[in-house]
Amino acid sequence: MYVQKPFGCPKEEHSIPASAELENNSNQKKYTVNRGRPSKSVVISRPLCILMGIGALLLAILVGLVVFFLVPRGCSAGEETPSALTKAVDTVLGGLRKSEDDVDERLPRSIRPTHYRIRIVPYLNTSSTSGWVSMVLKAEEDTSEIIFHARNISIDKHSVTVRKNSSQIKINAQDYAEGDKYKIRLDETLSKGDECEVSMGYTGVLDRHLKGFYKGKYISARNNESYFASTQFSPTDARKAFPCFDEPYFKAKFTISLARPFNMTTLSNMPLGKVEAYEHDKSWYWDDYPETPDMPTYLVAFMVSDLQSTQSTDHRIKMWARNDLIHFTAYAGDLAPKILRYFEEYFGTSFPLPKIDIVAVPEFGFSAMENWGLITFRENVLLIDPATSTNSDKREAAVVLGHEIAHQWFGNLVSPKWWNDLWLKEGFATYLEYFGVDSANPDWKIAEEFLLTETHRAMGVDALESARAISFEVKNSKQIRQAFDDISYAKGACIIRMMNNFLGEAVFKTGLINFLHKYQYGVADREDLFTSLTEEAHKNGILPPNVTVGGIMETWTERPGFPVVHSIADYENNKLLLSQKRFFLSGKQEKSSWWIPISFTAKKTLDENADFSETKPKYWMRGEHQIEEDADLRNISWYLLNVNHTGYFIVNYDEKNWRALSDNIMNLPPLTRAQLISDSMDLASASLISYDIPLRMIARMATQDKMIMIIPTLATLNKLDFLNNMLYNTPAFGLFEEFHSKIFKQTYNIVTQFEGLVDVYITNRIRRVVLEWSCRSSISKCAHEARHRFRERMIHNTVIHPEVRSTVYCTAIREGGDIEWKWAYRRYLDTPSISEKNIILDALGCTKEKWLLSRYLDSLTAGSSIRVQDADKVFSSVAANPDGMPIAFDFLRKNWNALLNRYGDGFSIVAKMIRSLATHMNTEFQLSEFQRFKDSVKQNISTTASAFDAAIEQVRANVNWMNRNYEEVESWLQQHRDYFDFV
Structure with a gap:
């Protein structure tokens, strides 16, 4: 049986001796080394022997130091080395060790599957599987080799058969190969167009890393332990469940049979x-599922469990959850049909499968997974308790439902040819989720939040020098997993929104529909999409005949970063001088050459309002570094580019226009206020403008906004959070606290009402974030009230409204001690509410007691009630605490191997831990320690390399910010402390 075993830690007998093996002789004055027969003994004098012993000891110490500094720490006796170390990093070819990054897992295109027949038996008691698979293959060219994927499964070589036209083909050789491959060499050549059938039996493992076909457990309401088996194949883990061509390019039909005990149920895509009766045990059955449409392996899904179901308002949709939680699926069960019907109408195509099962999986790595016909969710994302869930919980459930249902077309019906175009499905699902949610809950006006949630998220990582292009070459699982990041999701959504804007909704939508119809049940790449959009744009005269969508968009998909457009107005000659450079938070200067669509509006002194409805481009920068354009600048108060931030870039104006925009901030639409505050804060951070511009703008808006508009307020507080983190351990922090408490005094007074809460989405959204800021000060009324409410909860079991519970818990635990912390931890164990469990996990990291923070982190390596899926939440809650960040950093360094071993390389759990550390680091010492940490684990960095690069660069940017901007900000806060009202 072929099993990749972990190396583990070296045992004593294989280590270098700490001293020579000495043996006392009969006269006790001489010593013998490696004593053989008496006649051949080597006799050494005592002084020489002592010197040799000292030399050996020094050698051992030297070797120990080398091992200590070159081998990542955290590997103790009996502890397994992470599985990452047992992979291709140890492949030796031609006498040279091959790096994990160099391993190519892509399969040749000489042969492709057309149908799989899979029969699989999960043994929950032994955490193993046995299976049989038959693959119908078609030769695309002459070949005598069949190569497919298999990882951590043992193929029975004696069971492998290859048949062509009912005749068996002799196999010359077969074995595992580099890159998760299994290679069969045939005795004869398959000609182009030939079909054959490959069959084999195999055994596998139900591991606990939540990848492949894995085993999970949960504790029922009656405190009983229940086990289940479920799948998570995206992106490259179907090969852990059955031998297959595990790439999106190789779409095929699947016929699946699952064995199960009599008291459990199964689910699959169909x-x-x-x-049927199970032949080996009368208490087991075979569940047979009909053939699927053509689909990639990453969308295949099945599970065996005792979960229960309920019907949604659409006969095609069923909701599944644990028996004691099934009633919490009602919210999603009502929402999902509305979103499904919206997308069916939007795409002009009915959902192509007969059903959708939506499952709350008790242990699950991602937030959700779009498996065709079987969408799987984390419980805390899908389940909504009317008594304890917040509007934010409902928002997350709705948004993720919108995302996964959009995938049923973008990703499932049409799949990307290869993972270098991951954004083609994830970017579209992220963009389209807003349409789906808006159709179901129009009162939320969720589309207005795109700037806050997607644009800011994308630009936050895209402004770093380590940022990658949306489309980039990947060739193995490690690189593919790292592509599931904010660039693929958020930046992908941003550039799609920009395409929609410059093409127009009608042309864009028709182009998408044409694309889906042309490539349905197949695969496509970005050029295929751009061609469909270009054809529609040319038909409607939106683009000139010599301009294509691909020509425009390749500058956005094939290079990292985004531009800052510098605009200088020549008022005398009615000209705008526009130039572009790549924007870096570090302040680095680099010319760029994007195709940039630029919209324009202006406020004439005699007009009542400017026109913010026209967002189509007035100007185009066609890759030029600088252009000069005509503009009507006569008698204007101010002008604005990139209306409603539809373009994925920021704008830097001349100082005159910045001052005019700042003076008129309250006369601008809320979205424009958010855009200007966001752009100016980023530009000031990069030292491209003075901090006087955004800080005055913020102060003026905060003091004059009587309505507390949600979008600009959230944008402002998000940007001020960066200053809060940078200044926290500096003399200027007191000034900063005084600044925000004064300018937001009215806001805090209005919002800091623990009574009178209403179930209004927008009201509660703004209330939640404002309360978090209001309660930051230990002496604030908000903090005092939060502690009182928490004590009442502890002593009298009073109810805290869900919308303020997170603020109350965090504030009380921060200001309290071990009594509050221990009560909250016990509450985490006891509460049946999934929403409250999540709130408590975040709140436990708020304490200032360092020993409690250390205890909390220890739960990530020791056996505890913290589930694998929640590990990054626990770690991030501590790292987000300024007092906890150093503890979290030390914990990660000391327990690196143990964490990789426990959480594996999937779902970016450890990568998220790394990224969360950068927030509060801003000194040269912290930067050097972070870099030293990365160097110390470079032999076992797994899938965290890009996370390290981004985090280190963020820390470097923070250090540079302190060097460039700290004194300016401190001076500004000091000079303006007496008149923060800015009337």
Whole structure:
């Protein structure tokens, strides 16, 4: 049986001796080394022997130091080395060790599957599987080799058969190969167009890393332990469940049979077909599922569990959860059909499968997974308790539902040819989720939040020098997993929104529909999409015949970063001088050459309002570094580019226009206020403008906004959070606290009402974030009230409204001691509410007691009630605490191997831990320690390399910010402390 075993830690007998093996002789004055027969003994004098012993000891110490500094720490006796170390990093070819990054897992295109027949038996008691698979293959060119993927499964070589036209083909050789591959060499050549059938039996493992076909457990309301088996194949883990061509390019049909005990049920992509007796045990059954449409392996899904179901308002949709939680699926069960019907109408195509099962999986790595016909969720994302869930919980459930249902077309019906175009499905699902949610909950006006949630998220990582292009070459699982990041999701959504804007909704939508119809049940790449959009744009005269969508968009997909457009107005000659450079938070200067669509509006002194409805581009920068354009600048108060921030870039104006925009901030629409505050804060951070501009703008808006508009307020507080983190350990922090408490005094007074809460989405959204800021000061009324409410909860079990519970818990635990912390931890263990569990996990990291923070982190390596899926939440809650960040950093360094071993390389759990550390680091010492940490684990960095690069660069940018901007900000806060009202 072929099993990749972990190396583990070296045992004593294989280590270098700490001293020579000495043996006392009979006269006790001489010593012998490696004593053989008496006649051949080597006799050494005592002084020489002592010197040799000292030399050996020094040698051992030297070797120990080398091992200490070159081998990542955290590997103790009996502890397994992470599985990452047992992979291709140890492949030796031609006498040279091959790096994990160099391993190419892509399969040749000489042969492709057209159909799989899979029969699989999960043994929950032994955490193993046995299976049989038959693959119908078609030769795309002449070949005598069949190569497919298999990882951590043992193929029975004696069971492998290859048949062509009912005749068996002799196999010359077969074995595992580099890159998760299994290679079969045939005795004869398959000609182009030939079909053959490959069959084999195999055994596998149900591991606990939540990848592949894995085993999970949960504790029922009656405190009983229940086990289940479920799948998570995206992006490259179907190969852990059955031998397959595990790439999106190789779409095929699947016919699946699952064995199960009599008291459990199964689910798969298609509706259940027939049930048959299991031949080896009368208490087991085979569940047979009919053939699927053509689909990639990463979308195949099945599970065996005792979960229960309930019907949604659409006969095609069923909701599944644990028996004691099934009633919490009602919210999603009502929402999902509305979103499904919206996308069916939007795309002009009915959902192509007979059903959708939506499952709350008790242990699950991602927030959700779009498996065709079987969408799987984390419980805390899908389940909504009317008594304890917040509007934010409902928002997350709705947004993720919108995302996964959009995938049923973008990703499932049409799949990307290869993972270098991951954004083609994830960017579209992220963009389209806003349409789906808006159709179901129009009162939320969720589309207005795109700037806050997607644009800011994308630009936050895209402004770093380590940023990658949206489309980039990947060739193995490690690189593919790292592509599931904010660039693929958020930046992908941003550039799609920009395409929609410059093409127009009608042309864009028709182009998408044409694309889906042309490539349905197949695969496509970005050029295929751009061609469909270009054809529609040319038909409607939106683009000139010599301009293509691909020509415009390749500058956005094939290079990292985004531009800052510098605009200088020549008022005498009615000209705008526009130039572009790549924007870096570090302040680095680099010319760029994007195709940039630039919209324009202006406020004439005699006009009542400017026009913010026209967002189509007035100017285009066609890759030029600088252009000069005509503009009507006569008698204007101010002008604005990139209306409603539809373009994925920021704008830097001349100082005259910045001052005019700042003076008129309250006369601008809320979205424009948010855009200007966001752009100016980023520009000031990069030292491209003075901090006087954004800080005055913020102060003026905060003091004059009587309505507390949600979008600009959230944008402002998000940007001020960066200053809060940078100044926290400096003399200027007191000034900063005084600044925000004064300018937001009215806001805090209005919002800091613990009574009178209403179930209004927008009201509660703004209330939550403002309360978090209001309660930051230990002496504030908000903090005092929060502690009182928490004590009442502890002593009298009073109810805290869900919308303020997170603020109350965090504030009380921060200001309290071990009594509050221990009560909250016990509450985490006891509460049946999934929402409250999540709130408590975040709140436990708020304490200032360092020993409690250390205890909390220890739960990530020791056996505890913290689930694998929640590990990054626990770590990030501590790292987000300025007092906890150094403790979190030390914990990660000391327990690196143990964390990788426990959480594996999936779902970016450890990568998220790394990224969360950068927030409060801003000294040269912290930067050097972070870099030293990365160097110390470079032999076992797994899939965290890009996370290290981004975090280190963020720390470097923070250090540079302190060097460039700290004195300016401190001086500004000092000079303006007496008149923060800015009337």
